[in-house]
Amino acid sequence: KKQHILVCLSASPSNEKIVQTAANMAEVLSARFTALYVNNDFSLTGIDKKRLDMNIQFAEKLGADVVTVHGEDIAMQIAEYARLSDVTKIVIGQSNAKRSRIWSGYTLTEKLIAYAPDIDIHIIPDAGFYKKSRKSSxxxxxxxxxxxxxxxxxxxxxxxxxxxxxxxxxxxxxxxxxxxxxxxxxxxxxxxxxxxxxxxxxxxxxxxxxxxxxxxxxxxxxxxxxxxxxxxxxxxxxxxxxxxxxxxxxHAKLSAQSAFRMQILFDTDRLLQKAKNSEEILSITCMQLSKLLDRCIVAYKADNDILLEGRIFPKTESSASERLLNGSERSVAEWVYKNGHCAGATTSNFSNAGCLYLSIRIEKRIYGVIGIPMNKNSVDSFENSVLLSVLNECALAMDNAHNAA
Structure with a gap:
């Protein structure tokens, strides 16, 4: 049975160390690597939200499949996902194994052991006990x-x-x-x-x-x-x-949002199966992402190892086009194309850019770069998970079209 390692994401400053440890385990064991975030709280402060986004990006950089689920009972959500995904090992921080007070209830680790007794749980020492900066529930x-x-x-x-x-x-x-x-x-x-x-x-x-x-x-x-x-x-x-x-x-609002985002993913898969060429594939992907994120999408298609002229989906006014397709923005997109890593707004690379740039890639082959303007609300963890899934579908469709040509 192939090993499957699941690491739990959080806004803790020490979560990066836990993710790194889990990634090392996955590499040694040649295991599938998944990072799971359970969203049960709307009240993360700006600092915590930024730290959570950084931890998610770090997990993606290490090759993890980032998944977001919603639920009040964190341990139950982790255990249920682990059961459905054939997870063999769960990696969490030591702070989750400690009780903050004598009269506190069961810890996350104790609940996980009760919910998933057949799964190995690895507790990683982290830098002290972290209390989330959160408002009253x-x-x-x-x-x-x-x-x-x-x-x-x-x-x-x-x-x-x-x-x-x-x-x-x-x-x-x-x-x-x-x-x-x-x-x-x-x-x-x-x-x-x-x-x-x-x-x-x-x-x-x-x-x-x-x-x-x-x-x-x-x-x-x-x-x-x-x-x-x-x-x-x-x-x-x-x-x-x-x-x-x-x-x-x-919870009704959360369910409606989840249903809408899943529908976007299913529609994308259905539409891509009908696409005839890479141009149509890119257009479908960008329009679906625009619908998902409620903003325009910048796209650069690669051809003969160079990025072609950028386009905006759907078409917008000329002022926005000039701002999103200027030389500085294109240079960030070219860096992403050459290096294969995300860059731009909300990242440590070219953070002053107006867009977050992601590559359309399958293994080492890159078919283009997508830019997401960040002048509106930032992309939340669940939207990010759906976004990456859509890009993976796009890359697979482009790879099939390339091989069939």
Missing amino acids: LFVNTQLPTMQDVLTACGVLALCTAIGFLFLHLGFNDTNIVTVYIFGVLVVSAMTKGYICSIASSLLSVFLFGFFLTEPHLSFKTYAVGYPVTFAVMLSSSVLTGTLASQLKK
């Missing part, structure tokens, strides 16, 4: 609410209060009114972005209920002994349901 999406979100929340709670008055007039008990407010918080969570409006609505619903709908009215004083318990249960239920609704929205 409750506020994963910390974007401030818009005025529309605030008005929506206020409108929903006002409607809940009006329904509460109606229920009170009809002689319904407090339980029915509390249920209306909890439902209102769910509606707010579904109609607004992030957690802030959801949590604020949970707190405000308790105050509205206590002020308007309990005896004495228009006062926070209560005659009934059980009202404090009612308030506490109502607040807890509202916060819990609101948070769960927001998390459900987040």
Whole structure:
């Protein structure tokens, strides 16, 4: 059975050492080498995100197939991927094997052993214990609410209060009114972005209920002994349901993004099978990448060991063409063509360039260079994984076309 080594990627400063160790193991054992990143957190800081991108690029440079998956339980995602991909060895850092506190739960290593008892787990000493610079998991999406979100929340709670008055007039008990407010918080969570409006609505619903709908009215004083318990249960239920609704929205968005990106990959494979020549292959690849990344793509096709004139897909205004196809940008593309390594924006080579340049290559044969403008949002880890897969499909199609010519 062929060995398959899986290394876990993270934003840790010591992750580069772990990736290097795993790459050395893969080379010695002539094993397949995969680097896996489990995306379970939107709140990486700018420094951590940059470090993660560098670790991903380093793994790619060492020949790893970079894969990104999404999930809350990191150990479960790693174990499930390892099982489906016939991984024989998992390499992680020692910091993942330590408990940060006495009362902490099971470590990542302990969970991995439980989930994948038949796979060898290699723990590599790293430079101390790394704590991610992350915000509280409750506020994963910390974007401030818009005025529309605030008005929506206020409108929903006002409607809940009006329904509460109606229920009170009809002689319904407090339980029915509390249920209306909890439902209102769910509606707010579904109609607004992030957690802030959801949590604020949970707190405000308790105050509205206590002020308007309990005896004495228009006062926070209560005659009934059980009202404090009612308030506490109502607040807890509202916060819990609101948070769960927001998390459900987040996972639904993730699923939609994953489905879209996978569809791009499948469509690319289908379209490339119908392509008749290298020009058509390059055009299809660039248009699919443009759709994936929501930006124009620069392409240089190689012919007789030289790069031809660059083109932009889809066609754009002349000012953008002049900026993306100038001499300095072309020199970076030529460096990538000669050296076979990525360069340009977000890399250590020619970092001042406007584009990130990647080669279209299969083994040592390079058929062209792709440039991705980085003036918009940077390419995230999952997009990068799909991007590399599309480029591999393009290189394979061009190689087949070259051999058939």
